[in-house]
Amino acid sequence: MEASGLSALLLTCEPEFRYFSGFQSQFWESPTRPWFLVLPAHGKPIAVIPTIGQSAMEQTWLEDIRSWPAPRPGDDGVSLLADTLRNTAGLGGRIGVPLGHESHLRMPAGDFLALRAQLDGLELVDARPLLRDLMCIKSEAEIDKIRYICRLVSDAFLALPEQIDPYMTEREICKRLQIDILARGADSTPYLMGASGPGSYASIIMGPTDRTLTPGDVLIIDTGATFDGYFCDFDRNFAFGPPSAAAERAHAVVHAATAAGFAAARPGATTHQVWSAMWTVLEQGGALGNDVGRMGHGLGMLLTEWPSNMAGDDTVLLPGMVMTLEPGMEFAPRQLMVHEENIVIRESGPEWLTRRAPEDMPVIG
């Protein structure tokens, strides 16, 4: 903050709030009330929060907790927050707030504009680069949580073929996996997508549906499950009956592309280089295209975090970054094959967090 000339930071979203306060609650699921955290350049963070959170917040390491009886539509914390920022930053101070790419403010936009108008003499500047550079480097405690959920879900994927049969629906199969992941100790499964089709699937962001699997289908399941507030994010493909030669080959290509991405993901390499290593394999393997826009991303408190493995992105990989490798391609018209693993960048090179998928798709039935 000192290097950026900031007197204070203002944070409104759950991950940032939790990162600096240790406050962890499912209550953020309710969008009614805004919560604010003010980080002075020196001293402990200040919570400016609804009264309903006061006693719970007192259990954290924070000492300065200011609350108002939310919901209060006429002034839902705005004047209290403005007072706090003015007192914290002092005259002419600069306040950092996330304004940039891959951020949003969890407060009414009208209240943000009203807040700006009440900060006479204070400047609001974008703190997104500062926050993303800090939060993309995970501590060993954070890496341990991500590895735990990655291994747990890897085991659930490995056990899935024993639990399913052809002629179940996408929804039934995904439900089976979801329950197994929770029974194994995950806290939640905010993302659990399933898609299938004859030969292969056509989308990786819809489903699961009531479509019944039949021989010749390929099913992809992509899942973001959490343990103690940290995500995994990876997928697995399953063949129902022997796969077509094209699907089998496409799976071998995305598997090899993942290996190429892994080899490239050394400290000092750029995200463009990781992308390029994967894309080269896909292109040689017959890729018609990729409309995902990137092939992997950061991972942690959110399902997808900065940076992105994509063409032209020159972010340098550093030790402690947790990333996904997600090569995917259209290998025939409206036939996709996507693969994904999770890794952490170490001084000595990358390390798998997921248990590596088998080179050949498991065959069901």
Add this chain to the structure above:
Amino acid sequence: MEASGLSALLLTCEPEFRYFSGFQSQFWESPTRPWFLVLPAHGKPIAVIPTIGQSAMEQTWLEDIRSWPAPRPGDDGVSLLADTLRNTAGLGGRIGVPLGHESHLRMPAGDFLALRAQLDGLELVDARPLLRDLMCIKSEAEIDKIRYICRLVSDAFLALPEQIDPYMTEREICKRLQIDILARGADSTPYLMGASGPGSYASIIMGPTDRTLTPGDVLIIDTGATFDGYFCDFDRNFAFGPPSAAAERAHAVVHAATAAGFAAARPGATTHQVWSAMWTVLEQGGALGNDVGRMGHGLGMLLTEWPSNMAGDDTVLLPGMVMTLEPGMEFAPRQLMVHEENIVIRESGPEWLTRRAPEDMPVIG
């Protein structure tokens, strides 16, 4: 929109986007990419979305789908969206965007400011009142989905005592319930809070923890589970061994307060009147206070929606509104008792969506 003098609406959040487009995807869990929906005053909505969503969006009733290769940090859809708004609204048009209470914009705040600057001649005005007035009245199809998840979770709560024992932890009990809710057919359990304490619990927004239940404890579980994109939101209390006389009495009081709130929740009544009917019973029953700030709220695509049952709120209840009744009180220092049910307002009066909780807490062990 015509009455409000609006040429177009701009929407950025999942529930609003789904409400007008029918597009339902878990992909919103990834915060990387913004998605925009533009509703002209006349004609079909226009989707302005990342390329990754193009083929899936083509399956909806929308025809005009414009996409850009997100993530693209330099211009993540802003210029495409500005073009679309200028063409749709015409010179001097007014564009409605949610700016007010209980809303936020799911796009970088910096991009919102940049968008404003590119809309020369167009005025951005708050569309939050228009949207909340529209979306708070549920169709029969929406009510059916909410009733389905309310009944399903009611049944899971009723079956829970058979599945748990004293000396389990809060976390183990909540996990048992979570899995049962999913096995019964819920899609997800985004909110499943558990809290306990000797005599009763002290917070309703934290937990579950690894605290072991022992005789004399009261446990509350509050859950927001979903079916086909619609939430239930209600809680149940459980006594471990015979409850204290004070806890037993407090439960009877919040149960009676719910009945009073139900009786008051007729079309034409205000949310203040519903609050007042419940608070009168709580006060007569020995309430020391309530720091929740309200006693129930709207319910639907979100866990908590407008309006709030609270003092001074003069929102008039209308047929089709789905509401929670949530009377709670501190009945002894740091001892809370909270109860919650879900209802729909009908022409003829309120109708339960949850199966009404028993007057006495179930006793475990």
